């Protein structure tokens with residue numbers, strides 16, 4: 436089933452910037468092509484008829500007909516008599532890069548600056564204290580068998596309490612402890628989807644979550660997020676996407692979205708949850724980055740507080756340490772039972788010591804102080820990166836990150852993959868924009884994590900500028916295909 440973009444929505448996406456650039460039909464075709472290549476107009480989307488679009492844009496029908504003809508000829512539209520025209524790319528869909536891997540041991544050297552993974556070293560003091568406390572408790576658990584597919588009672592309690600403390604009353608029976616948030620998402624996919632089911636996702640989104648859905652056989656339906664200066668989550672677009680594709684699952688990152696760093700406001704949360712509920716879609720909110728809100732504003736109400744059907748996944752990989760390899764699902768009880776049952780044929784549970792450490796990390800009296808210190812450190816790294824980027828690469832643009840660990844940078848050319856391919860020669864590791872999308876679009880974007888220590892940021896950005904020169908991203912140019 437194809438989704439449609441209506442004339443009004445298409446008019447909004449096109450904006451007015453294409454007008455007045457040479458012949459109307461060519462400028463219109465150019466703008467549509469740019470929207471497709473930048474992932475703003477997803478592939479396989481049915482576009483409005485020529486008459487509807489002409490009326491919407493107040494141009495002659497001949498202009499739209501000529502634009503559509505040019506797009507068809509270039510491979511950006513396909514049409515069939517009687518079923519309209521839909522977006523495509525020349526040569527068909529290109530494969531995207533899949534999940535982002537940490538550097539391989541043979542890649543690690545002191546000179547390599549890793550701008551591919553958005554992750555920080557441990558909050559050493561807090562993590563150590565939690566493991567020390569956990570070790571003291573371990574003997575109490577040794578007479579037991581060590582398996583608990585739903586999680587240790589103390590870990591489930593600590594996770595439930597942390598939700599309750601955020602204003603979302605939660606019982607431990609609603610919690611499953613998993614091997615990280617991605618593992619939680621993969622478990623949900625396994626239990627709730629069949630191959631071929633549609634899963635609605637933000638575009639751009641977290642590559643490893645997209646890849647988990649692909650590997651579960653899901654058909655990803657992207658809802659493009661707005662560019663810098665626009666609303667990130669366009670409620671109308673979400674409503675339309677839920678209505679048109681009635682997906683089995685929706686996956687959103689409402690808090691410090693990866694890669695844009697945006698935070699969904701409460702009115703949007705409520706509207707997106709209502710749109711999912713209206714078509715019976717289970718909405719999954721990934722809160723992995725929730726503790727990294729950097730703009731000093733009060734935290735937004737959790738997505739799950741708007742409907743009991745919303746499922747939440749989270750973990751401490753970003754706020755404490757990814758090496759803990761623990762996360763959780765918060766879900767309605769009947770779903771918890773199904774998750775636990777499915778899990779028994781997968782990993783049978785997570786390590787006891789780590790779960791005890793998790794409970795300590797979540798309940799530690801100085802947790803707030805640790806979180807604040809982490810945010811201050813991440814904020815300083817973000818500011819150092821943006822200062823250096825403005826100086827060295829003034830043509831690049833980005834939306835200010837309200838939180839999280841990365842900037843979603845709009846380059847001045849579609850050269851993201853070329854930069855990632857050549858990054859090694861400049862002592863860098865990069866994850867190209869297309870990885871964050873569904874169908875290989877997003878070549879004009881690059882995610883830049885602000886995880887490099889402030890004293891190495893200038894070096895990192897100088898390397899980036901050298902790389903940009905080498906692949907020609909800094910040459911001013913008209914948008915080219």
Ligand SMILES: Cc1ncc(COP(=O)(O)O)c(C=O)c1O
Pocket residue numbers: 553614615616617618641644688693721723724749750751752757761762
């Ligand atoms: C949105 C999001 N979810 C999940 C993860 C990974 O979480 P975990 O290490 O708990 O599996 C990340 C890491 O970058 C992320 O950005």
